[in-house]
Amino acid sequence: MLARHHDPIVAIATAPGRGAVGIVRVSGRGLDTLVQALCGRALKPREATYLPFRDAQGQAIDQGLALFFPGPHSYTGEDVLELQAHGGPVVLQLLLARCLEAGAALEAATGQPCLPGLRVAQPGEFTERAFLNDKIDLAQAEAIADLIDASTEAAARSASRSLTGAFSAEIHALRDALIHLRMLVEATLDFPEEEIDFLRKADARGQLFQLEQTLAQVMQRARQGALLREGIKVVIAGQPNAGKSSLLNALAGAELAIVTPIAGTTRDKVQETIQIEGVPLHVIDTAGLRDSDDEVERIGIARAWDAIAAADAVLFLHDLARWDAFEYRAADADIESALGQKLLSSVPVIDVWNKVDCVPSALPPQAAGRAAVHLSARTGEGLDALRRILLEVAGWQSAPEGVYIARARHVQALGSVQAHLAQAAAQLDARGPALDLLAEELRLAQNALSTITGEFTSDDLLGVIFSSFCIGK
Numbered sequence: 001m002l003a004r005h006h007d008p009i010v011a012i013a014t015a016p017g018r019g020a021v022g023i024v025r026v027s028g029r030g031l032d033t034l035v036q037a038l039c040g041r042a043l044k045p046r047e048a049t050y051l052p053f054r055d056a057q058g059q060a061i062d063q064g065l066a067l068f069f070p071g072p073h074s075y076t077g078e079d080v081l082e083l084q085a086h087g088g089p090v091v092l093q094l095l096l097a098r099c100l101e102a103g104a105a106l107e108a109a110t111g112q113p114c115l116p117g118l119r120v121a122q123p124g125e126f127t128e129r130a131f132l133n134d135k136i137d138l139a140q141a142e143a144i145a146d147l148i149d150a151s152t153e154a155a156a157r158s159a160s161r162s163l164t165g166a167f168s169a170e171i172h173a174l175r176d177a178l179i180h181l182r183m184l185v186e187a188t189l190d191f192p193e194e195e196i197d198f199l200r201k202a203d204a205r206g207q208l209f210q211l212e213q214t215l216a217q218v219m220q221r222a223r224q225g226a227l228l229r230e231g232i233k234v235v236i237a238g239q240p241n242a243g244k245s246s247l248l249n250a251l252a253g254a255e256l257a258i259v260t261p262i263a264g265t266t267r268d269k270v271q272e273t274i275q276i277e278g279v280p281l282h283v284i285d286t287a288g289l290r291d292s293d294d295e296v297e298r299i300g301i302a303r304a305w306d307a308i309a310a311a312d313a314v315l316f317l318h319d320l321a322r323w324d325a326f327e328y329r330a331a332d333a334d335i336e337s338a339l340g341q342k343l344l345s346s347v348p349v350i351d352v353w354n355k356v357d358c359v360p361s362a363l364p365p366q367a368a369g370r371a372a373v374h375l376s377a378r379t380g381e382g383l384d385a386l387r388r389i390l391l392e393v394a395g396w397q398s399a400p401e402g403v404y405i406a407r408a409r410h411v412q413a414l415g416s417v418q419a420h421l422a423q424a425a426a427q428l429d430a431r432g433p434a435l436d437l438l439a440e441e442l443r444l445a446q447n448a449l450s451t452i453t454g455e456f457t458s459d460d461l462l463g464v465i466f467s468s469f470c471i472g473k
């Protein structure tokens, strides 16, 4: 991927479909001749010029604004030409084709090695260039995609914060502190006699402690950011007719799943993403859990268990209207023990006592150490309490001002830094610390940290990251 990074690329930069304005964007080195060919004149840098876009025969395709950003002062760091036309899909396709044709004609005419054939950009390739040309780091590039994909305002604001470099700045501060400590340790490797005293005088342990503290804070905020970006998967489970589908509909505020008094109504999973305080929650309604002879229902129940096994949190629904019946309680107990086998202990289960409107005075038993809520999916009573519990379970600390968007891979990288620092601390605390091991752990910690900003990231990972961008970005 690194090899192909200077040939000129072109793409439609605006969303597919009709729009007031549509943009075709070209990036590459030495685009002046292409500008001349496409616009019939040279363009003043960074100044919009109104002109006709003509095809090879001189016929106008459209009249629009042309903008030329000479590198390195552009989005990609290369020359960038924008043709801002009317936003119809056919017009933009014609303009794109015209750019490719002009590129090919120039290549044939000049045979210039500096102008290899213009080609259509891969998804994310403009932003990849911005990264490769040091306009932005990897965390910022990811923030651009996350800004575009943001499904809530809170996610968009935190992505914008990461894009301006707030997250990267924290990572750089950590890196600088780490480098400082590494220099100290590496220096002692050369003077083994004085090593321990030297480290003690320089308070290496104190520096490492400080580093761990800062890291923990960054990690906490990155986790919040990852939560905003990725949300959590919440599965609604319970016996038939407990009101699972009614609860999904109540949370979503729409009649998504079929609700009937017939037990065994839901078979397929029904999923909807809702948001609470900007945190996306992927709520999944499942088939009621019971022994069934019906083949279709059995498949639905198997899917329900698969969903439960993949859940970040489970809402275990109980029907208060039937709680008096021994068989009902026994069946709930069976589900309870099956949940215990299916779920990691870290996956929270919330007891949801549904249909409070039927039995206003009932106070059912509460399992120790587990969140519980009484509600009515029918009247909406208790739903706010459930929303609060869901946010708590997700780990949301509702301080979106300081949160920057982050991805699971960032949180993992920070976790790896944390593990290496813990190893380093163990060495420092040991009676006879192995300084080479200490140095090695600190080096690994720095490597893990720099995968976040992309200073130390494999081409494979870069490929995965940029290919998930939309076309033209």
Ligand SMILES: Nc1nc2c(c(=O)[nH]1)N(C=O)[C@@H](CNc1ccc(C(=O)N[C@@H](CCC(=O)O)C(=O)O)cc1)CN2
Pocket: 023, 069, 072, 073, 074, 075, 082, 135
């Ligand atoms: N028309 C248009 N709008 C757009 C973009 C674009 O490419 N075209 N962007 C694309 O995603 C975003 C803006 N991103 C940009 C980032 C840097 C530069 C740029 O010219 N940077 C120069 C000069 C900076 C300055 O004057 O301060 C530089 O970095 O040197 C332009 C756009 C959103 N809006």
Ligand SMILES: Nc1nc2c(ncn2[C@@H]2O[C@H](COP(=O)(O)OP(=O)(O)OP(=O)(O)O)[C@@H](O)[C@H]2O)c(=O)[nH]1
Pocket: 239, 240, 241, 242, 243, 244, 245, 246, 247, 258, 259, 260, 261, 262, 263, 264, 265, 266, 267, 286, 287, 288, 289, 354, 355, 356, 357, 358, 375, 376, 377, 378, 379
């Ligand atoms: N009174 C009352 N009835 C409810 C409440 N929630 C659900 N119901 C009723 O209970 C019945 C079953 O509701 P569903 O939402 O279909 O139950 P379910 O758990 O999805 O059932 P299955 O899909 O069969 O597993 C319907 O008649 C609902 O109207 C509630 O809070 N109060």
Ligand SMILES: [Mg+2]
Pocket: 244, 245, 246, 257, 258, 259, 265, 266, 285, 286, 287, 288
């Ligand atoms: Mg249902």
